[in-house]
Amino acid sequence: MGTLGKRSFDQVEESTIDVYKFSSSEVRRLRKACSRQPLFKSKKMNHNIDINTMKAALKTSPAVVSLVSFSGRVMLSQGSGTIIEALENNNIVMTSLNLIRQPLTDSNARFVKNSLAADLKIVVGSFEENSYIGEIVTYDFHYNILFIKFKSKTRLESAKLSMIDDDHSIKLKPGDPVIVVGRYFDRSFELMAAPGCFRKGRCDSSIYDCKELLLAGCHFTRCGDGAPLVNLSGKVIGLVYYEIGPIIPFLPINIVHKLWDHYKIYKYELRHPSFGFEGCNLYSSSLAKLDKLIRRFPSISDGVLIEKVHTGSCAESAGLCVDDIITSCDDKAVTSFLELWSFMWDKVGDTVKLEVVRVKKRTMESIHMVVGEAIPNDLNKWPRFDYM
Template sequence: MFESDSHHNCAKRKYPWFRENIHKSNSYAPGWRFTAKRPKFELYQENVSLDIDTKRAVLESASSVVALLSYTGDQELTQCSGVIIENDATNGHIVLTSARLIRRPTQQNFEENFNFEDDPDENALENHLANNLKVMIYMYDGGSYEGHVCAYDFHYNIAWIRFESNSSIPTVRLRLVDDYINVNPDEEKSVYLRPHSTHFKLVPGGAIVGVGRYFCKPFDLMAAPGEFIMKRRVNEFGCNELLVGTHLMSQCGEGGPLINLSGEVIGLSFYDTGFTPFLPINIAQKCWEHYKRYGELRRPFLGFVATNLWAVDISHIERVISKIPNICNGVLVEKVIEGSSFDSPGLLENDVIVQCGGSTVHSFMEFFEMLWDKKVGDVLQLGVVRGCENELIHVNMVCNEVVQNFYRWPRTGSL
């Protein structure tokens, strides 16, 4: 009965960052946060007995994993996990986490003793900082610090929190991911090499681990082992950049690091029932680099909806391979936004982008990074495979920046 009700509520919710508190208690008065009753990762049997490789990987990153609590005035908002990605000569530290930690509830919900888990309304949270925001950060040794919001991107639901300490705290090792997967059986023996690459190769079935820290004493380290799977969550979240793992976390793991078995951070996990979506660290790293360079978050405007070729329907893959027999992968255009720079030169739905600026495009993440490194106004030539054509088509596009949210989470209106 519980499982059926949970899936029913998950299916009917409109606001994708609402997460049902499946272990809430009704023994307290309305407005209580039920802090002591919230579960750890051990809620799931898969997380109880960890193998030695998982333990080693988690311990490698453990000292950089923190718990976070946010408040609006004296009222608690929510809890998240996060990871220290950077420090400086003055012992200032940067924590990467989920922007759910800092979002402002609507005035109506706030006046009604807002409880994020209890309100499925898509307008429960706004794309604005919470009023009178306070963020507390808790370390593995019980030490606590007040954090200050350094930067945030509601576009990708990520935030960077800065705090200062009396000594330097270790930072985690980051590892960019490579999401290339060959779908062509005739090219199965071909080897894809990125010269001098430091990227971590995502392989279906490959081991990954979600990590978090509990927000109550003794601030326990939590781990959720799982595998990377070729599954999409775009219909629910409207974001093709999200990938999916089988690791199962409780809600306080939201914003915690996703690591490989070397203890390197390859993504950021977001709590959900069932399979867990995660944002590749590539995107968070690009956002942070641009913030440090420009003093604001900047990103390319993707004037179309696209995904990896391996993620689409098998019948479409067959049609592409029949036209270009030696194609291994590429980026499939699912929809072009009318009036965008991708629309004017004639990019069409179901086109497969296989080249960008003369370089081969193997995957969506690779293409996205190519765009991000361009300047506004740069003209970029795309090589496109089109089902009705027997040769490569060249399409020129002008690089722009995002001016508003398109096909991102949370959704706040018609797409």
């Protein structure tokens, strides 16, 4: 992760802000890219979207931007992003780090490198149909996320965020409607929407290391990489990553919010908690396991099911086992994996007390576990998509 200065919110006069003008050669590259990276509505399922989808997309629209990156004179990538903070004319955008990663030269490589392209330039396209130069604020290889700042001629709105599965939000359930909202990167600045639903399940572990990713059934094009995922209220619940199929991964906004708040306070490399286990919300478990649980512990309806314990990890040392269910952390009730992640984020290097239900033994036990931190060699790998 890196930073290009701490003065993210300098107040400026409108007259000092220049709108970016693409050169004639860049315009040609944009036109060529448009033929390869079409609008969301090129997908049949995004034709004739319903009125509720339109309303949600329009609520988010002022905060949705298009993004184009260049390495020298070479166009690197296109994507979308979300303004998560706006103060006067200064705006902070979240998006996918794929926008500026170094292109791979090895045709056999399955995963992208943890390095940035050289001689970078980022162009942000806004709701008010202007383009601006964006600057890197900070980035994180582990969660594949990038924060950009840019100054606009007019005051823009930041998105409304809705945390998933915490005490102050509606719980997200499989089948709930969600929408990917993007902005096209050519000079039309067209708003795009790809409706779908929240899906039960996990990403293919042979492709994605990141266990915090959730799934949605939306079908969009490459220029939506890094776009916001919103609910029908128009509130942002996640950041999406492009997938060639109709099931796409997204990073919950809880994690993005935690990363950004941490950076604003400490201005140094973000922490990456390492639990030593893989888990899921109870609703993601099998019907058979849930049936056994409610027969033996009828009062247990929330928690985190342990699916795998890594050899030599802090979880193994603490005595966690597969099929254990964590119901509390330091005497705070755990209702979801994201809630447990949030508790443990604040406890890296410390010991936490976990209340665990052991269905096979028909017991409830307390165990103590040290929360570890991922080292560089343990950072999440992210897949390459040359066909994006």
